[in-house]
Amino acid sequence: MPISVTAPSQRVPVLPLTQETFAPFGTVVENPNPTTLPPRSSNQTAASLGTQPPPSPIPVVVANQGTALKYLDVTLQTDLYGKAPSGKPSRAIMTMFVCAPRNLRPDPSSPEVSTEKATSIEGLFDVSILERHPFTQQTFVPMGLSAEDPDTRYLVLVAPTLPVAQGDAKTASYPTPCPPQKSGWGLKSLFSRSPAEAEKTGSAGKGPGLPDLANIKAFVATGAQAVTYAAGTWHAPMVVLGKRSVDFVVTQFANSVGDEDCQEVEIQPETPNGALAVVVPKHEITQTTALARAKL
Numbered sequence: 356m357p358i359s360v361t362a363p364s365q366r367v368p369v370l371p372l373t374q375e376t377f378a379p380f381g382t383v384v385e386n387p388n389p390t391t392l393p394p395r396s397s398n399q400t401a402a403s404l405g406t407q408p409p410p411s412p413i414p415v416v417v418a419n420q421g422t423a424l425k426y427l428d429v430t431l432q433t434d435l436y437g438k439a440p441s442g443k444p445s446r447a448i449m450t451m452f453v454c455a456p457r458n459l460r461p462d463p464s465s466p467e468v469s470t471e472k473a474t475s476i477e478g479l480f481d482v483s484i485l486e487r488h489p490f491t492q493q494t495f496v497p498m499g500l501s502a503e504d505p506d507t508r509y510l511v512l513v514a515p516t517l518p519v520a521q522g523d524a525k526t527a528s529y530p531t532p533c534p535p536q537k538s539g540w541g542l543k544s545l546f547s548r549s550p551a552e553a554e555k556t557g558s559a560g561k562g563p564g565l566p567d568l569a570n571i572k573a574f575v576a577t578g579a580q581a582v583t584y585a586a587g588t589w590h591a592p593m594v595v596l597g598k599r600s601v602d603f604v605v606t607q608f609a610n611s612v613g614d615e616d617c618q619e620v621e622i623q624p625e626t627p628n629g630a631l632a633v634v635v636p637k638h639e640i641t642q643t644t645a646l647a648r649a650k651l
């Protein structure tokens with residue numbers, strides 16, 4: 356039976372999904388430099404690279420006889436099952452989630468769509484459940500989408516983990532790896548992708564605490580972005596927006612021990628009319644935000 360937690364009524368705005376904003380929760384997997392093509396590209400407008408890889412925040416090498424750029428360690432595959440109480444070994448698994456678009460609730464505070472002041476909000480998504488995989492990262496790779504497709508986007512909803520007092524009854528039963536030591540964390544280590552550095556950040560597990568609902572974050576992802584939830588990161592089940600289902604290839608580790616693979620909390624509203632609701636803007640609004648960001 357999942358644990359139930361009460362959430363105060365709250366409206367959560369969506370943020371564009373970037374490496375920087377998502378760093379405390381995992382990684383965004385995307386082409387780090389879409390305007391740079393491989394050296395032996397037939398596209399004449401591409402920057403000429405010769406045999407040297409371009410400067411990049413993510414290590415990159417030229418591969419495939421000069422016809423490819425290979426970015427290294429675009430996300431870490433974290434297996435912490437060695438610390439699981441059952442001792443049952445894990446295996447790397449790949450699954451496919453075929454996700455239907457979610458229904459959004461109309462925003463009661465928006466003006467009528469027929470008036471001149473048409474609303475910029477598509478609707479509200481009520482968060483009713485969060486889950487985490489304490490011993491593994493989980494990577495969702497959308498298939499067959501384009502970054503510009505107005506009919507498909509998806510939401511990535513994540514929450515930090517609350518610290519726990521020893522003996523906290525609600526979380527005591529949850530098997531989790533030890534929380535990482537925070538000393539020595541800095542911006543550099545947060546953005547580093549080397550396994551040693553990752554041990555100091557979220558990839559070493561987040562500890563047994565419940566989700567910090569006051570600090571839940573909502574990101575809107577495009578079809579050109581995949582997302583990795585770091586081990587132990589509280590997140591909502593996938594929320595596809597738009598008109599069509601989206602297929603995601605999902606990679607992670609698992610050992611088939613129920614609460615070592617997945618733990619859930621149900622979110623109850625504090626009052627009958629209150630809800631933890633993500634405010635979903637219309638597609639044009641998020642596109643404009645992304646464009647403005649690209650021009651900075």
Ligand SMILES: NC(=O)NC(O)C(=O)O
Binds near residue numbers: 452486493591592593
């Ligand atoms: N994220 C999501 O949609 N689902 C899961 O994490 C799962 O393992 O079921």
